[in-house]
Amino acid sequence: MHWDDDAVQLPAVRPEDLADWIIEGPLVASFPAGRLRLESAADPASGQAANFVAWLPVEHDGDVRVSWSFRPLREPGLAMIFWAAQARGGGSLHAPELPARTGQYEQYHSGAIDAYHLSYFHRRWPAERSLHTCNVRKSHGAHLVAQGADPLPAVLDADRDYRLSLTWQGSTVDLTIDGIPCVTWCDDGTVGGPAHRGGAIGLRQMAPLIAEYSDLRVEAL
Secondary structure (H helix, E strand, O other), X not given: OOOOOOEEEEOOOOHHHHOOOEEEOOEEXXXXXXXXXXXXXXOHHHHHHHOEEEEEEEEEOOOEEEEEEEXXXXXXXXXXXXXXXXXXXXXXXXXXXXXXXXXXXXXXXXXXXXXXXXXXXXXXXXXHHHOOEEEEEEXXXXXXXXXXXXXXXXXXXXXXXXXXXXXXXXXXXXXXXXXXXXXXXXXXXXXXXXXXXXXXXXXXXXXXXEEEEEEEEEEEO
């Protein structure tokens, strides 16, 4: 849905609150601590087939701010947000004529859709754990267009929820974590074609990450 007010607070404290979300891949949701806990039902050894995407039941037309609280519980893994996601050439990401998606990353960066992707908990492989970065990618294609520092601690030292805020305004994205500026990038159209504007918003995880989300807010700017 699109919204008429300035902001939408998306509840996620009970299983029925996820009824309008669109799930792709082997996601398991639970609410053991009053927060939305996401994990994979699949064996991480199955590779990309163990990963999943959860699309929020709201779309943005252009400028938007998405904010949420995040707590990692088990690593390694990866957490990512998609925004401005549409079918290639325009139209709904969820049009029935598009090929089915099952959480495998190639379907999102080189498939039938265009989007921006920002990984903010980027800890799946040893090289990613030795230097923590936030990575911005633009599709079509997996174009790495920007990187910044990731201040999130490892699970061993994570002692609270961490507040993330992603702002998309004009053709510039900004990410902050607990108010710390992490990455800023302006899409001037030189990579991957003209800047995308509006579309769907989604959360992606790579197994075996388990993480919790709360206070998810989508605000039109």
